[in-house]
Amino acid sequence: MPESAPGTLGALSRKLASMSGNKVVLGACPLDCPDTCSWIVTVEDGRATKMRGNPDQPYTRGALCVKVNRYLEHTRADDRLLYPLRRTGPKGSGRFERITWDEALDEISTRLRRTVDEHGGEAVWPYNGTGSLGYLQGCEGVAGRRFWNVLGASKHWLNICSAAGSTGLHRANGTAGGMDPENFALAKLVLLWGTNTLTSGHHLWKFIQDAKAAGAHVVAIDPIRTRTADQADEHLAIRPGTDAVLALGLLNVVLAEGAQDEEYLAAHTSGWEDFRAEIMSYPVERVAEITGIPADAVHRLGTRLARTRPTAIRATMGLQRHAGGGAALRTLAAIPGVTGDWRHPGGGLAYSTSDHVKLNIDTRDDLLPAPARLRTMTRMASELPSVKCLFVYGANPLSSTSDTSRIRQQLQREDLFTVVMEQFPTDTADYADIVLPATMQTEHMDLHAGYGHLYLLWNEPATAPAGECLSTTETFRRLAAHMGMTEPSLFASDLELAEELLSSGHPSLEGVTLDRLRKEGWVRMNYPKPFAPFAEGFPTPSGRMRFPRSGEAYVPPYTAGKDGLTLITPAAHTFLNSTFGNNPELLRRAKNPVVLVSAADAAARGLTDGRRVRVHNASGEFLADVEISDRVAPGVVASPKGRWPKLSPGGGNVNAVVAERDADMGRGALYHDNIVELSPVEA
Structure with a gap:
């Protein structure tokens, strides 16, 4: 095949592979971004030394973003969590002692069983987020769901992003x-x-x-x-x-x-x-x-x-x-x-192209001993009072979920047993009773599909896991064994899970095999190119698009007609949600938290450029420096999301002022629909 042929290990990859002592591994970015890039990792003597975007992949085209360009550095960060930990100080203190995996799994197993026996499975909440969009290790697929079904735990509705x-x-x-x-x-x-x-x-x-x-x-x-x-x-x-x-x-x-x-x-x-x-x-x-x-x-x-x-x-x-x-x-x-x-x-x-991905995602709801309670991700502050065991993975709710002040209050409860599976000591991890160290993308297998393109991608591990880190799938296999569970599907290997995902039989997956993905790194699903999905109709019962009825086309924002400033919390250029929120170089580039304010709104409040202010409302507050700017109109202020509260001035971030309210459909979060005021912080 020619060097530039789609799906092959192209010229650059072969050149790197031919260098003495080098190995080239094809992988994929796991983060919450529509692009889901194909990457190439160069490994020398078991150590990943270089990462770059795959030039042969038609969407990645050889480029990664400013954040992921530092991914290998991030895997070797000084604050990486490498061993299981048990809390020794007050909740929130971040004081822990190292323990063995057996000790950690024994304690978790005991507390899970006790919680189910005394309060029922609904008192257990597996809180999974978008830290990885993998179909094996992340939120898109089966990671942990079968285990929680056997236990009879509450179901987690991941509605935070796009519902x-x-x-x-x-x-x-x-x-x-x-x-x-x-x-x-x-x-x-x-x-x-x-x-x-x-x-x-x-x-x-x-x-x-x-x-x-x-x-x-x-x-x-x-x-x-x-x-x-x-x-x-x-x-x-x-x-x-x-x-x-x-x-x-x-x-x-x-x-x-x-x-x-x-x-x-x-x-x-x-x-x-x-x-x-x-x-x-x-x-x-x-x-x-x-x-x-x-x-x-x-x-x-x-x-x-x-x-x-x-x-x-x-x-x-x-x-x-x-x-x-x-x-x-x-x-x-x-x-x-x-x-x-x-x-x-x-x-x-x-x-989002996610609905074009027709994998066989079987979470085995038949394993549930009884109908499960549904708990809503964006309603964490309200849901936690009835929870006795919280298991957080792929998520950092104290940075990323609405109404963080009330969430923090709940996480302080001594009767709430909290487990956090993490790569770094986040604000949320500081409140855990047990912390489990998690692998990063270069250390485990995973299957991905972008929500901004029509490609499947395979991530092959490039290196051994750091320290005693385990993948999400392996953690749940070990936890199931510790709890004496015998359901065979709980112990399926990553490769077996991947084969199952690809077995849907949908025409878009014809010819897409695991062997091919592992060899080529990425494959475009079998959709026409160019693709006009609704040229001949829609996948509705009638085959027709359904226009809104009278009064359904527009629902006014919560902020409409209210006094104050409407806060927008856009994505930061240096963080991805709260991932990389602890990276020293990206923190340096991000500088102090800022709030963009129009000249008119600043003048009305006596604010000058660079003045530190409290951004506040009834839900909470955070501190930021005023940046007077024509990038926002009068009545609107903006402050980027993604900060770790403990690494920010005053210990807060934008979600402290985001109220726990629902959108008109899907109970979506209202991150851009809150009224705030700005008050100067006295020196």
Whole structure:
């Protein structure tokens, strides 16, 4: 095969492999990013010495991000957890003693059995997060779920990231899966809607650049003028939570232009007449008043949308983290239904490609001794009072979950037995009774699928685990043995689990074998290229897109009409959620926490550039330095997420002021829908 053939160990890889004493291992990034990069690790004498993006993989194209470029350094960090630990000081003190794995597993087994006997399985909460998106070791697949089912523990609903938007898209299209992001290269109009591509999934930008080179117009729609907005042809500073209104206003202009695709509407949609009436109730002037975008800008973009095929919309998870997040995604998905863009390669909406991944994920719910209680991730503060045993893995809720002040209060309870499986001493780990050391991605096997592309990727371990670290799958195998469980599926090897995942029989996996993945590192699933998923209909019972009914297209944000400042908590360029929040170099680059404030809002509060303030509301507070900026409009402030509270001034982070409230669909979190005030910190 030629050196550049997709799926082969390409020229660069072979050159590295031929160097004396070197071994090259193909792997994949596990982190919560749509790009799920393919990487190449060079190993010399058992030590990983170099990591780079795989140049042969069509989406990665040889590049990793500023965060993952430091991954090997991170695996060797001085604060890496290497051995099981038992708490010796007060909860939250971070004082532990080293113990053996047998001691740790014995204590965990005893406490789990006692909890189930005395309080029932619902008093046990396995709290799994997005620290890894692996189908073996991470939240996407089977890691630990069969064990918890045998025990009869509560079920964990991982709704923290994308639930509102996914639910809205399912109501519209029957699936959250949309267009292939690679097809953005074919678009003539690109709407980057509530997404900072260059920070949170920068590999898509190369396809957008291809579109721009062919004459496409790129518009960033975002409350913040991000680094992506700086590179777009146009930026519309929308008022947070009003995205559905802008969508309706743009469609109002489309109808005025007579540019709706009547053939597509008749053949592939339902509820059009009702939705058309809803669109007509949002003229441009009303839309401008609600969204804060000038009427002429709304009209100009609506006209461009009416006259430009194909139009591609990229909307990611930040867009739906407000009270009307589900309705917003449902209404955005209606745009290509009205214009007919769903029929064109390069047209439509891309939110998440996860629903196009058709692996066989069998968590064995038949192993449950009785129906299990469902516990909601974003309701941790409210759920914890009835929990007696908390087992946290792949998560750092004291940094990443809403209402962290109340969570911290609950974690201090002496009657709450807490186990944390971790790689580093996070704020959450400081409250554990037992800490279990976890492997990192270069030390275990895993199977991945990006939620921003259509590739499966295999991660082969490059090195032996550091210290006494164990993978998630091995930890649960050992814990099951310690508890005397005999269900055979609890002891399946990683390779057996991977074979099972690939055994769904779905046509998209035809020819995709474990042997092939391990040899080639990545394989594109069997979808056409270019891929227009809804050109001939939708996976709904009727086969048609379902437009919102009257009153369903827009749910106002919680902040609407309230006094104060609306806080946006975007992704940081240097952290990925709270991963890398302890990396010294990335912390240095991030500098002190800042809050972006418009000049008008700063002047009204007597604040000067660099002044330290309390950002506060009834839920809590955190400290940040004022950065007066025209990147936010009056009434809006922004402070990036991802900080570890114990490494931040005052010991807080942005989620201390995020209230525990639900979006309109999927009980999604409201990270961008909170009112705060700023008060100077006296020296």
